[in-house]
Every structure is written in C-alpha cells, then in structure tokens.
Amino acid sequence: MFEKVLISLPSNTLNSSSDFNMIYVALFFTLIILFVGLRNKSKNTRESKIIPTEWNEILEKHVRFYQLLNAEEKQLFQEQMRVFLDEIYIDAVQFELEEVDRVFVAASAIIPVFRFRNWQYTNITGVIIYPDNFNENLGFGSDSEDRWIAGMVGTGKYENQMLLSRKALHHGFKNKTDKRNTGIHEFIHLLDKTDGNIDGIPHNFLGQEYIIPWLNLMHQGMEAINKDQSDLRNYGGTKQAEFFTVASEYFFERPKLLRRKHPDLYAMLERCYDPYKSE
Numbered sequence: 001m002f003e004k005v006l007i008s009l010p011s012n013t014l015n016s017s018s019d020f021n022m023i024y025v026a027l028f029f030t031l032i033i034l035f036v037g038l039r040n041k042s043k044n045t046r047e048s049k050i051i052p053t054e055w056n057e058i059l060e061k062h063v064r065f066y067q068l069l070n071a072e073e074k075q076l077f078q079e080q081m082r083v084f085l086d087e088i089y090i091d092a093v094q095f096e097l098e099e100v101d102r103v104f105v106a107a108s109a110i111i112p113v114f115r116f117r118n119w120q121y122t123n124i125t126g127v128i129i130y131p132d133n134f135n136e137n138l139g140f141g142s143d144s145e146d147r148w149i150a151g152m153v154g155t156g157k158y159e160n161q162m163l164l165s166r167k168a169l170h171h172g173f174k175n176k177t178d179k180r181n182t183g184i185h186e187f188i189h190l191l192d193k194t195d196g197n198i199d200g201i202p203h204n205f206l207g208q209e210y211i212i213p214w215l216n217l218m219h220q221g222m223e224a225i226n227k228d229q230s231d232l233r234n235y236g237g238t239k240q241a242e243f244f245t246v247a248s249e250y251f252f253e254r255p256k257l258l259r260r261k262h263p264d265l266y267a268m269l270e271r272c273y274d275p276y277k278s279e
C-alpha cells in the first residue's frame with residue numbers, strides 16, 4: 001500500500017503538473033503567434049494601401065507605356081510596382097535616392113511583364129544604381145573614359161542583382177523617340193535568363209513552335225543591322241541576347257513605329273509580351 005502510494009503519488013503529481021505546464025506553454029505560443037500575426041497583418045494592410053500620389057504624376061509625365069493604359073490598368077500597374085518594390089531593395093551609390101528613381105526602376109520591371117498573369121521576378125533581389133555609367137569592375141572612378149556600362153545583370157558575387165546608371169535610367173524615360181530604354185533592356189535580360197541562358201531565346205515566353213521562326217527573324221534582323229540597313233540600334237547586331245533586348249526596347253518605346261516598319265518582328269514580340277491578347 002505504502003509502496004503503491006509512493007509510486008502513484010509522484011506519478012500523478014508529475015502528470016498533472018506536466019499537463020498544466022503544457023497548457024501554459026501552448027497558451028504562451030498561441031498568444032505570440034496571434035500577436036505576430038496581427039502585427040504583420042496590420043503592417044501589410046497599411047503598406048498595401050500606400051501608393052504615393054507622386055507615382056501617378058511621374059508615370060503620366062514620363063512613361064509612355066503607362067500613358068496608354070486605361071484607368072483600371074493604371075491602378076493595376078501601380079499596384080504591381082508596389083509589390084515589386086516591397087520585394088527588392090534599391091541601393092544608391094554616391095547619391096541620395098529619390099522617389100523618381102524608384103518609380104523608374106519599378107516601371108522598367110513591370111512594363112515587360114504587365115500583360116502576363118501573376119508574374120513575379122524570382123531572379124532578382126536588388127538594384128544598385130550608380131550616378132552615371134560605370135566600368136566592368138563596377139568602379140565609378142574619375143576617369144570618365146573607363147565608364148561605358150549603362151546597365152547590367154549581375155553575375156558572380158552580384159548574382160540576382162542589377163546594376164544601373166541613373167543617368168541612363170532617366171534618359172530611357174525622358175527621351176521618347178530614341179527607341180531606347182536601359183531599365184527595360186536589363187529587365188528583359190532577366191526574363192531571357194529565366195530558362196537558364198541569356199541567349200535571346202525566350203523559351204518561357206514563346207511557344208516551342210515559334211522558336212525556329214524567331215531564330216530566323218533574329219538572324220535576319222542582326223544581318224540587316226550589321227549591313228547598316230536597319231533602324232534598330234547597332235548594339236542589337238552584336239549578339240542574339242542583345243538583338244532580343246534592343247528589339248524589345250523598340251517594341252515598348254515606339255510600338256506603332258515598330259509595327260509599321262517591322263510587322264513580323266512586332267507580331268513575334270507581341271506574342272511574347274502579350275500572350276493573352278487574342279483571347
């Protein structure tokens with residue numbers, strides 16, 4: 001009897017105290033989860049509603065693609081910009097970042113993918129902006145002859161980062177006739193990169209049946225550039241990846257002109273960037 005009590009008493013005590021502790025532990029963690037959840041919810045709700053009014057002013061003034069959207073699409077465009085800017089960081093080297101820089105980076109990112117559904121960039125975490133062009137060592141020294149790069153998709157230790165010249169980024173939106181936009185150019189390289197190769201063949205955005213026709217079109221286009229018989233800029237003749245981006249810049253900057261002058265190229269790029277148009 002004595003022995004039984006001795007055995008059962010501590011055992012019962014232990015069980016009930018352990019249950020009691022477990023209830024406290026569970027309650028404690030539930031409260032923490034609730035607290036963190038509520039905090040995040042209020043943070044997200046608060047952030048998702050804030051789109052600075054100056055975004056619309058900047059976009060209306062400088063971004064042709066945006067100007068051509070209807071009111072509902074403009075709202076969606078800004079919403080997609082906000083989601084993009086929530087996900088990536090922007091660093092400014094030797095200058096103070098302004099809202100217009102953020103707007104131009106986000107617009108460059110959203111323009112090429114605006115007609116896709118539920119697109120999210122997965123191969124970029126940040127954008128580093130230099131005040132002007134920079135060199136291949138990413139230096140921004142005093143020797144201006146050295147600085148010839150306006151933008152690039154980072155590799156190696158800069159993997160998943162994009163480097164942009166602020167001057168080139170602004171020029172891309174402020175000059176409306178030159179069919180050129182460095183920001184859009186670099187984001188198109190990122191789209192090209194999603195299949196593993198920056199090679200001018202957008203496997204993820206063109207159906208398999210269009211790859212050969214696209215290669216033919218691209219090679220004809222590069223040949224015309226290199227024979228000085230094209231209004232696409234010379235850089236597009238250097239390699240396939242650059243032809244794809246240079247032609248795409250033209251598509252987004254001067255769509256009507258491209259459709260008139262290069263209807264086949266226009267049709268192929270429209271298939272790539274506006275895949276649901278015929279629906």
Ligand SMILES: [Zn+2]
Binds near residue numbers: 185189241242245
């Ligand atoms: Zn390029």
